[in-house]
Amino acid sequence: MPRLKEDEETLRRLERLGKQVVERIREGDNPYFERPVRSRSNVVFNEEEGLLDLGDSKSKRYFMNIGHARKFMQSMLVASKCKELIEEERTASIRELYYQLKHTIPGLDENTLEDQDESNPVIVDLETALDSLREHLHLIAEPKGRLFGPITIEDEGDQINCLKLGKSGLGIPSMVDDYKFVEHNADYVLVVETSAMAARLVEENFHKDQNAIIVSAGGQPSRGVRRLTNILHNRLDLPVYVFTDGDPYGYYIYSVLTAGSMNLAFESNRLATPEANLVGMTMADIENYGLEKVTEKLKGKHPDESGGPTKDYKRAVELMDYEWFKHKEWQKELQTMIDEGVRVEQQALATNNLQFVADTYLPEKINSGKYLP
Amino acid sequence: MPRLKEDEETLRRLERLGKQVVERIREGDNPYFERPVRSRSNVVFNEEEGLLDLGDSKSKRYFMNIGHARKFMQSMLVASKCKELIEEERTASIRELYYQLKHTIPGLDENTLEDQDESNPVIVDLETALDSLREHLHLIAEPKGRLFGPITIEDEGDQINCLKLGKSGLGIPSMVDDYKFVEHNADYVLVVETSAMAARLVEENFHKDQNAIIVSAGGQPSRGVRRLTNILHNRLDLPVYVFTDGDPYGYYIYSVLTAGSMNLAFESNRLATPEANLVGMTMADIENYGLEKVTEKLKGKHPDESGGPTKDYKRAVELMDYEWFKHKEWQKELQTMIDEGVRVEQQALATNNLQFVADTYLPEKINSGKYLP
Numbered sequence: 115m116p117r118l119k120e121d122e123e124t125l126r127r128l129e130r131l132g133k134q135v136v137e138r139i140r141e142g143d144n145p146y147f148e149r150p151v152r153s154r155s156n157v158v159f160n161e162e163e164g165l166l167d168l169g170d171s172k173s174k175r176y177f178m179n180i181g182h183a184r185k186f187m188q189s190m191l192v193a194s195k196c197k198e199l200i201e202e203e204r205t206a207s208i209r210e211l212y213y214q215l216k217h218t219i220p221g222l223d224e225n226t227l228e229d230q231d232e233s234n235p236v237i238v239d240l241e242t243a244l245d246s247l248r249e250h251l252h253l254i255a256e257p258k259g260r261l262f263g264p265i266t267i268e269d270e271g272d273q274i275n276c277l278k279l280g281k282s283g284l285g286i287p288s289m290v291d292d293y294k295f296v297e298h299n300a301d302y303v304l305v306v307e308t309s310a311m312a313a314r315l316v317e318e319n320f321h322k323d324q325n326a327i328i329v330s331a332g333g334q335p336s337r338g339v340r341r342l343t344n345i346l347h348n349r350l351d352l353p354v355y356v357f358t359d360g361d362p363y364g365y366y367i368y369s370v371l372t373a374g375s376m377n378l379a380f381e382s383n384r385l386a387t388p389e390a391n392l393v394g395m396t397m398a399d400i401e402n403y404g405l406e407k408v409t410e411k412l413k414g415k416h417p418d419e420s421g422g423p424t425k426d427y428k429r430a431v432e433l434m435d436y437e438w439f440k441h442k443e444w445q446k447e448l449q450t451m452i453d454e455g456v457r458v459e460q461q462a463l464a465t466n467n468l469q470f471v472a473d474t475y476l477p478e479k480i481n482s483g484k485y486l487p
Numbered sequence: 488m489p490r491l492k493e494d495e496e497t498l499r500r501l502e503r504l505g506k507q508v509v510e511r512i513r514e515g516d517n518p519y520f521e522r523p524v525r526s527r528s529n530v531v532f533n534e535e536e537g538l539l540d541l542g543d544s545k546s547k548r549y550f551m552n553i554g555h556a557r558k559f560m561q562s563m564l565v566a567s568k569c570k571e572l573i574e575e576e577r578t579a580s581i582r583e584l585y586y587q588l589k590h591t592i593p594g595l596d597e598n599t600l601e602d603q604d605e606s607n608p609v610i611v612d613l614e615t616a617l618d619s620l621r622e623h624l625h626l627i628a629e630p631k632g633r634l635f636g637p638i639t640i641e642d643e644g645d646q647i648n649c650l651k652l653g654k655s656g657l658g659i660p661s662m663v664d665d666y667k668f669v670e671h672n673a674d675y676v677l678v679v680e681t682s683a684m685a686a687r688l689v690e691e692n693f694h695k696d697q698n699a700i701i702v703s704a705g706g707q708p709s710r711g712v713r714r715l716t717n718i719l720h721n722r723l724d725l726p727v728y729v730f731t732d733g734d735p736y737g738y739y740i741y742s743v744l745t746a747g748s749m750n751l752a753f754e755s756n757r758l759a760t761p762e763a764n765l766v767g768m769t770m771a772d773i774e775n776y777g778l779e780k781v782t783e784k785l786k787g788k789h790p791d792e793s794g795g796p797t798k799d800y801k802r803a804v805e806l807m808d809y810e811w812f813k814h815k816e817w818q819k820e821l822q823t824m825i826d827e828g829v830r831v832e833q834q835a836l837a838t839n840n841l842q843f844v845a846d847t848y849l850p851e852k853i854n855s856g857k858y859l860p
Contacts, residue, residue, distance in 0.1 A: 205690060207683035210837040213781055217838075256705075257682050260630075260658040269653025280642025285633040285656040287686070309630050310580035313660070317578060332629075408586055464583040465590075 118292055120250050121200050127244040128197045135177075135190070144178040147189065149243035150380065157379040159437040164388030166374040168242070175239075188236045191215050191226060196240070199252035205289060208237060208253055242380045247291075249341065254288035258336035260309070261286055262316050263327035268294035276327075281316050283330070290342045295350055301325040302480070303346050305390070307333070307358040307367055311460045311471070318472035327352070335371060340385040343371060347387045354387050355480055360395030361412070361457035362429035365439075365448075368392045373438045391485035393476065395458045397450040403475065408465045409456040416455065427452060441487045491665055493623050494573050500617040501570045508550075508563070517551040520562065522616035523753065530752040532810040537761030539747040541615070548612075561609045564588050564599060569613070572625035578662060580627055581607060615753045620664075622714065627661035631709035633682070634659055635689050636700035641667035649700075654689050656703070663715045668723055674698040675853070676719050678763070680706070680731040680740055684833045684844070691845035700725070708744060713758040716744060720760045727760050728853055733768030734785070734830035735802035738812075738821075741765045746811045764858035766849065768831045770823040776848065781838045782829040789828065800825060814860045 131147060138145040150156065151171040160167040177186045195215055199206055206214065212230040219226060227233050241248050248255070260283035261267075266275045267284070273296055276284050304326045306312040312330030315321065321328045327346065331339050347354050356371055358364030372390045374382025400409055414425025423431050433439050434448045451457070463471040479485075504520060511518040523529065524544040533540040550559045568588060572579055579587065585603040592599060600606050614621050621628070633656035634640075639648045640657070646669055649657050677699045679685040685703030688694065694701045700719065704712050720727050729744055731737030745763045747755025773782055787798025796804050806812050807821045824830070836844040852858075 204841055205686070206837070206841060207686070207834065209683060209832070209834045210687065210841060213832075213835050213837040214841070216781060218780070254683070254686060257633075257686065258705075267653075267655075269655050272651040272653045274652055274655070278645040279647055279657065280640075280645045280660075281662075282640075282642050282647070282660050283658040284652065285658045287653075287655050289654075310582060310627070313578070313580070313627060313630065314583065332631075407591070408589060459582070459586075461580065461582045462586050464579070464586040468577055468579060468583060468587070 120291055121252075124244065124246055124250045125197065125200055127246060128193055128200075131193060131244065132197075144176050145186075146174045146176040147186075147243055148172050148174045149239050152238070152242060152380065154376060157376055159373070161437070163383065164373060164438065165382040165386045166376065166379040167382060168380045185236065185239075188215075188227065188232060189239055192233065192236050192240055196251040196253065205252045205254045208234060208248075208255070211237070211253060245380075247341075247381055247384050249289045249291055249337070252289075255337045257286060257288045257338055258332050259286035259339040259342075260284060260312065260330040260332070261327065261342070262312070262330070263321040264300050264325055265298035265327055266296040268296050277322065281313065283312075283316070286329070286336070286338045286342055288336070288338045290338055290345065293342070293345070295346075298327070298350060299325055300327045300350075300352060302353040302355060303327045303329060303343060304393075304476070305329045305331055305335070305339070305343055305354065305356045305371060306460075307331055307356075307364055308460060311357070314461075314464075314468065315472055315476075318469050320472040320476070323472075324477065331367070334367060337385065340371060343390070344385060344387050347389065354390040355393045355485075356390050357393050357460065357476070358395065359457065359459045360397060360399065360451075361410075361459070362426050362433060362451070364395070365392075365433055366429065369433065369436060369438070373436070393479040393485060395460060395462075396486065397447055397454070397456075397458075400456070400458050403463065403466075405458055405462050405465065408462040409458045412451070412455045412457055417452065423452075426457065427455075443486055447486060493664055494625075497617065497619055497623045498570065498573055500619060501566055501573075504566060504617065505570075517549050518559075519547040519549040520559075520616055521545050521547045522612050525611070525615060525753065527749060530749055532746070534810070536756065537746060537811065538755040538759045539749065539752040540755060541753045558609065558612075561588075561600065561605060562612055565606065565609050565613055569624040569626065578625045578627045581610060581621075584610070584626060618753075620714075620754055620757050622662045622664055622710070625662075628710045630659060630661045630711055631705050632659040632712040632715075633657060633685065633703040633705070634700065634715070635685070635703070636694040637673050637698055638671035638700055639669040641669050650695065654686065656689070659702070659709070659711045659715055661709070661711045663711055663718065666715070666718070668719075671700070671723060672698055673700045673723075673725055675726040675728060676700045676702060676716060677766075677849070678702045678704055678708070678712070678716055678727065678729045678744060679833075680704055680729075680737055681833060684730070687834075687837075687841065688845055688849075691842050693845040693849070696845075697850065704740070707740060710758065713744060716763070717758060717760050720762065727763040728766045728858075729763050730766050730833065730849070731768065732830065732832045733770060733772065733824075734783075734832070735799050735806060735824070737768070738765075738806055739802065742806065742809060742811070746809070766852040766858060768833055768835075769859065770820055770827070770829075770831075773829070773831050776836065776839075778831055778835050778838065781835040782831045785824070785828045785830055790825065796825075799830065800828075816859055820859060 135145040150168045156169040156171045176182045212233045216227045262283045309332040374386040412426040414427045415422030417423040508518040523541045529542040529544045531542045549555045585606045589600045635656045682705045747759040785799040787800045788795030790796040
């Protein structure tokens, strides 16, 4: 029997999908299932919620359609296997799911799946058709990221005091929906781009001194990190601060955490945290903290150069086009970066001394209450 | 005051280095420091120990040599900063070290360091000159990997029961030398290539049922994972099994764990575990476990093709040349892979059922006592 409310709900949705198909077959109709269109044309920015969302366009996939039949069959296989996983209280990686479903169809010289490129999009179809998350279908992604700080989490029956995990920290799994937050003494959540900076903050006892839950993303945040940030904010009502490099890649990471990503727009409301604030690094920090000597050059060609913009410049120009970066302060930030052609890393703060980031920079920035909007 | 015996030893070595330089200056001599040559010509396979090692060639770096002076200055800067780190009981990422040391030399229009490509090789010079590990110099690398299982580790004064960390597990830090193993009830260590397979084993309670410490490498093992495997084996006398994909990349991972890597040959005795055994996947598994339908093709060109070998084939051919793979069983394994042109992933075992790997495959392989040599 499933343990989570979400599991019961997902099972109900899977069963409804199956029953609709069976019903149509019984009535002699062409069975189909319907899901939202995922192409960019149907991705919209929900201004009120502050995140990306799918629009209203839907499309149907029919069994009795030579162009749809194979995908329809695969969708039914995936749906049926996910139902089994939830009922068995197991999870599977999307790679395992592929191996579990790959077999030769009896009486035919055809495989259900040729490679994982066939099963992966079918999983996304099912997520959108059911308005669900792949984690709710018990499919897990590559885990990445760590957590440190004054919170006790119950995971698989184990109560884990995350303040008592030395400099090692808790590995953030792919699936965090079943985490129970037993108690906490945290004032906020700080998501940190690089694991080296998170290690610095832990070494300086920042999580203890500042009552901060440090989420170390280790680069682009995994689904687990994004979902965990979302539920820490929503369930515990904790403010979220994001600490990235001051460069187009860092701002993109912030963008994904706050508004969601184009490809996964249908999941933004569960994976993104629109109220998250960026505490830095920013272009203004360079002057304010005397970092002029430790900036790095942006990579690629400036928009004014022939063939430009490329690389860092291209990404910065793209970011300027995002609706949630249309605010004039963000436009100014990005334009300054492009004009000056510089980036500034979190670790550049070490130029003063190693503890500066923990005892001066972050407390100042967080307490100032002034963040890019 | 440094806490670890290693710290005291490293301080002694740093001081000796500094004193030698000062002595030569006082005597009016040209100061230098000496370190082993690291080029491949000086990398040897130590048959007795079963690991890669540096040979006896040494070279000197002089201050009063126009080609050496800048590097000499940088080496002294790095050595001096590392001494400071150890004395302050701090660690720094190699990125932070770069930012800490980068400054304009007073009276000159020259920077101590232009970019990190200058400081990184100097760090390695110092490691070899002192016959030390960068972690002993308090420099940390990107952390990666997780640990699960019946062992209590003391880290920064926190006692962590790694059997009580749910499906999240302990994040393996870059620096594990200071870990204290308080108590354990483990029969062996199992290093697992992919985090998804480690998650599978944890979900099946493999670590609990089999008294196994699971080390999830998450791909190519980090320095922390390699060092942790080494000290778990050496300090606790635990057998180590390595579970990788059956492909050239997986065997290379095994090779790095067991014999060390060419680039870091000088550290093999601290990072590698020559007694580690590969439990799979192997070419023989394909027939033994009925995996014929779920193999994948090797990528690239077969050695017999024009322009071949490339990609997977190229790596397999290279592995056949490694001295520790000269045993006829390994030669046969690699030759079979090349001849058949197939690879087999850990997760292919899911084709039977998800729990098969935990309740049948691994216990059988580990108990058989038969491993590739």
